[in-house]
Amino acid sequence: MCPPPAAPGAIVVGTFPLESGEWIAPHAHTHHQLAWTRGGVLGVGIGDAYWVLPPTRALWIPAGTRHSTGATRGALLHGLYFPPERCAIDWPDPTPVVVDGLLAHLIAHLSRDDLPEDARLRAEAVAVDLLRPLPTTPIDVPYPVDDRVRAVADALLTDPADPRGLEVHARAIGVSRRTLTRLFTSDTGMTFDHWRTHARLRAALPLLAEGHPVSRVARTVGYATPSSFLAAFRRTVGTSPGRYLGTSTEEAGRGE
Missing domain, CATH: 1.10.10.60 (Homeodomain-like)
Incomplete structure (x- = not known):
């Protein structure tokens, strides 16, 4: 899966419906990604680590990180894509963040394709400012070889x-x-x-x-x-x- 065509601002938003049990094959992006679902429950697997994301959580996935994404219950995946060269956030590891009502509204706002460039840039600046890392640990389940x-x-x-x-x-x-x-x-x-x-x-x-x-x-x-x-x-x-x-x-x- 690749990010959608570039928007006027630094953040590109893609929306992908996922059925319950549907998984996108492991892949990586040249952009940083913030994975979030407005409804349902999203799962993200990175190596042996696994995150479960209800609508109150999103996961920051650094550029180049191979990951698989799926839904444990029907979900509408919103992927926010950040070009590394234009992004102030440089978290090196997958990082969960809180999604409150304001951030959820901004993600929906940035999904519009009719925003004037100045309005998009203002919304992007606020959205980035709202991203705060959570001190949570993924639950690793290493799969054996023997x-x-x-x-x-x-x-x-x-x-x-x-x-x-x-x-x-x-x-x-x-x-x-x-x-x-x-x-x-x-x-x-x-x-x-x-x-x-x-x-x-x-x-x-x-x-x-x-x-x-x-x-x-x-x-x-x-x-x-x-x-x-x-x-x-x-x-x-x-x-x-x-x-x-x-x-x-x-x-x-x-x-x-």
Whole structure:
């Protein structure tokens, strides 16, 4: 996917509808990109890192960064493209930002193709000034190379609530618990428990962003109680799901 033809100002806005489950193949841009959706839930994968973006969040993707973009629920992707040579922002890494009502309005405003050049330039200046980085961490789920470890990983990605422990998985692939422990750590850089926690939390994020109750999401991804899920999320990410996503999910959604 390439940015649309250049506009009079420094920012070009492209709009791309995405169906639920639809993903754009990995690609990179010569421009910096800000990926945002007005509705639905957007997902962005960069290497082993994965971001879930409800309408309250956008992701800054530096020029040249290979990424894939998709929708976990039908979304209208707005891509803002910034020529590096004309952009005051030089964040070197993918960076989430808050999208409040004013920024959302400006993105819609900049999507118009009938703006006078002076009005566009003023709106662009305000939009750039509103971009503030969020101190959040993506949830990495390194995909293994070893076929034996991959078999276990695939089982957990298919069913994050799979209750089987390390020893049962080891028997299923014909190795000892000790061997699988060593293989998992050497292949993914994480222990089995650490990797499974990340896989479960990553599976939970789209469900939370869509507004499902925490109690239901916790069970779906393998936690017995909402409190154990929230504790794991805070321990891993450093904040609550609601703050991570810019919602009050865990406050409003504990019950059914």
